Amino acid sequence: MRDELQRRGFSSRVVVPDTRSALSPQQVRDAGFARVDRLPWDELVGACLSSDVVVSSLAGPSTHRLSRAVATALDARGTGPGPGPVLVSGWVGIIIEKITAGYLDRSGTDVVAVNSTGDLEHFVSTGSTLGIPTDNLVLSGLPFLSADPLPARGGPVTTVLYADQPTVPASAAERSYVYRRLVEHARLHPDREVLLKPRHRPGEDTFHRMSHHPVDLLPAGELPANFRIVHTPITELLPRVDLLVTMSSTACLEALDHGTRVALVLDLGVHERHGNHVFVDSGLLRTFDQIDTGDLGEPSPRFVESWFGRRHSPAPVVIADRVEALLASGHRPARDVWRSAYFRSAVDLHDPPVEHGPRWMTRAWARRIEAHGALWGTVAYGATVLLPPAVVIPVRRLAASRRG
Structure with missing residues (x-):
């Protein structure tokens, strides 16, 4: 999306909430980002508004939290x-x-990019049932x-x-079984090269944290010569791969x-915990x-049509076209969603008005004062702003455990 928008003359900036990072610097560079702020x-929301x-x-x-924050800020701005x-x-x-919760979390945005016709039908049905406008679905x-x-x-x-996938299957016993069968397949077919591609290297992380890396579960000295663990991107491997095996990865x-x-x-x-329930009608499930x-x-054919059919342009082009059309018209489909009873209830539940503090005080600061009092609320807010997450997060966990 960044590349497509930049081709159309947009400048871009990549920002993330100032919390624990799931990605290593190398993973960020591999994704093509030279700088991430x-x-x-509150500053992130301000960057969005500008x-x-x-x-x-x-x-x-x-x-969902971001769309609520933007909605609240724009509503206050009048x-x-x-x-x-x-x-x-x-x-x-x-x-x-x-699938339903994920759609509802994203329903407060102006463009909800949908991956398949099956997902689109489900989202339209869900939105219509709950009184949420669905013209933001693309x-x-x-x-x-x-x-x-x-x-x-x-x-x-x-x-x-x-x-491989970071959390599917979840247990060490199930993962060990899968890895063992792959090794046995390599022994059974010595004329084949059998490659195991983890999602990331040991010590790295993704948005889903991996507990049992194959390096830790496979016996290092007992592997056949035609079996290897590789970290090459799948897009580079596929041209020479004859058979891809997985549990439920999008790589399929x-x-x-x-x-x-x-x-x-x-x-x-x-x-559901394996994710392969969505492939029951694919024709590809095998022991x-x-x-x-x-x-x-x-x-x-129906499975292929759902994922590949009804498409005439690459996804970034489709999304960027819709973005430019909305910018030109001034229309924001999310505004109608924000007025729905469903969305308003979420705002009332999660973002009640904070009455403490002068106008120059940030909402995050005021919320901490409301929760902990003026002194400790200010200390907590100052620690969040001034100290790195590596220090703040362990202190929070320690405080929570003592309260428990």
């Missing part, structure tokens, strides 16, 4: 300068949990998928890639787009026994 929440376009890459609850920024939100992959598709996937490649399988869609065969692991059952013997499925 960390801001206290922008023309805000693309929220925050998780659902934080996106008929001030302009209609406010165009707020954009979406999902970075297949939604395997909280079927963009996932940004890394084309509208016309390559035909499935045939021929022998010589390279197998397992796309990237593989289908490249014409690569896909198998979704069925051994642990179909369950390791089936994978070992070459009994692979084919993607169902």
Whole structure:
């Protein structure tokens, strides 16, 4: 989105809330960002209000909080300068949990980028039922998928890639089982190269924290020569991969787009905690026994249509077109959502008016005074502003444990 908007003449700035960072500096650089500014929440909201376009890459609850904050600030400003920024939100992959809650968290933005026709139908139904306008929904598709996937490649399988996920499966025992079956597959097929691609390197993190890295679970000295752990980006690996195996990773869609065969692991059952419940109608669920013997499925036409159909332009282009149209018209679809009973109740619940403090005092400062009194509220606010998160967060946890 940044690249597409910059091509259209927008300047951009990347800011994040001043909390614990889930990403290492190397991961930030790998994502193509030379600079990321960390801001206290109130300053971040202020930066949004002074922008023309805000693309929220925050998780659902934080996106909901941001849209509430912007709504409250614009409401307090009244008929001030302009209609406010165009707020954009979406999902970075297949939604395997909280599909309804995730939509409602993002419903207060002007553009909600939707990945599939199945998701779009669900969101329209949910919004209509709850009295939430749905004209902010835009079927963009996932940004890394084309509208016309390559035909499935045939021929022998010589390279197998397992796309690991940070939290699926969750337990060490289940992850060990999957890794063991991959190693056994490599032994069973010595003519194949079997690659295990973790989401990140040991010691790094993502938005979903990984508890059991394959490096910690696999026996280092007992692995076959044709089995390797790799950290090369999947987009670079796929052109030479004949079979992609995963539990429920979005990488399965990237593989289908490249014409690569896909198998979704069925051994642990179909369950929401594995995320494979959304693939029941895909035609791709297979046990390791089936994978070992070459009994692979084919993607169902309806599944392919949901993710690749009804698209005529790349997702960033679709979203940027809608953003420019809203900027030109001055229309902000989120305003109608903000007036809905559902959204207003969230504002009343989470953002009650704070009556303490003079006008120059920030809301965060005033909230701490309201909760802890003038002295300790000011100390708590000053610590948050002046001290790094590495110091503040452990102190908060210690204080909470003592209160408990």
